[in-house]
Amino acid sequence: MANSDELLTASAFPMTIAAVWNQRCRQTPQHTFLIQNKQRYSYEDVNQLSEEAGNLLNAYGLVSGDVVAIQLATNVTAIQLFIACFKRGLTILPLNPHLDDEETSSLIKKMAPTVIITKSDGRNSLSFNNQLLNDYNKHIVRLGQTDLQIMTDEHHQTKTIVGNSPAVILCTSGTTGAAKGVMLTNQNILYSELQFNRIYGIQDSDVQVLPSGLYHALGFHHGLISTILAGSTLVLIEHYSPDTLKRAINDYGCTYLVTVPTVIFDIFEWSTRPKSLRFIISGGAPLGYELLRTAWKLAVPVYNIYGLTECVPFVCTSPAYYQMKEGQLTGGYPIDGMSVAILNNQHQKITQTNQEGRIMAKGPVVFSGYYHDQERTDQVLSPDGWLDTGDIGHWNADHALEVDGRSKDIIIRGGENIPAYVVERELQQYPNIKEAAAVGIKDKRLGELIGAFVVLSDPNISVTLQQVKQFLAEHNVVKKIWPERLIIVDKLPKTSSGKAKKRVLIAFLKSHPSSFYRPMHLSSGDDGWGVTSMDA
Structure with a gap:
């Protein structure tokens, strides 16, 4: 295990992911790397498969720095x-297979990849006859047992990127606006995962199960790269369901997973705890205290990590701090080599505890910029390397960082700015509210009213707006943050990182005005509320 003193700068390991992979294959070639559908693949097996994939890529004349978009589920292919x-120095652009047509068109137009690879079975948005892809030549090829659709742009010219070419471009989730392409170098990624493995003691004997997609940092960084560095084993779930996850953990003796709170709720609904599961690491969305209380009761540690796609991750709840606080915490400390500051409205550093401000980060895991978007890069990344996270947080009594919410997620009611996360935080203290998302509802008099979408812990026990208000009053919560509309849903529409899609909720309220005036129960077969229809 690497010593933290050796990791104070990214130059401490001027290696590439390709070099780390080659070293891993030399050291433990026969150790199991991947498990999928009961089939095991050693590091040497996957290395041979990657050579077959490389021969396929060679046919398209790609050069180092070209962008290859890959839209596939989490699988060996x-x-x-x-x-x-x-191995070829190509930049990977992993794309969510569940993007809708509008999101797909926007990303392809903006990123302009040299090559696009997806399955040819029509399951993914890019494998449909998308009009924007008319500029690409389409080929059906076979890689192993998988038929792929490969699209190439004959008129593409490799665009020069100042500095190191990114190893990967990860797309931000885009809860309130268009997604951005986050450029991450080999050093950004390796530094992050060396620290991650050190803090959580990931060893070659560990078996991680991966319910997240490879298009997200949870899957790409903490799933794929962390496993390669540790020489451990990764169990792939191509299509997530709670039952599939449970079978994978029990069948393969999985020791941990890195996931979002929604999946953790699924695990805690099982009647028995999987014996092999040592801990869970949560990222992508805030942890609620109901979940933390359940985790402590079941003796399944849930460690919180905080970061952005632009900075993966830079604050972690260590196992020691978790035990010290008996699991009732979401705070953590910066990883070695990272600087974190909280600024007030005058851009001065806050050093006192329990004073909120804007979270800033600087160090070797901070991204190099947004792909093809210098203007937005300059908005968040200063010339001296400080990243404005856009999040609000504070130092707690232990001087650990607590993240409170997004600075731009504001409801303006009667001229007063009300942070949505404050409303959500108080609502989640209600005994039967599992999740909450607060949004502004247009109002002629006040500008906006506070609307709350909530998911119940027990749907058989009713919750009314009046009951919620009474609870908040009894707990001395100031009246200005009480919700004025309550919409009960079976699940919230979420991004791939587990954050509520506020723009979907707001759009729903616009198209369903009756929901302003009466409680509603909504259900959807799609976690993003974007594929299947809903009936109120």
């Missing part, structure tokens, strides 16, 4: 393509 790209 995707990983063999990823490793083939690493």
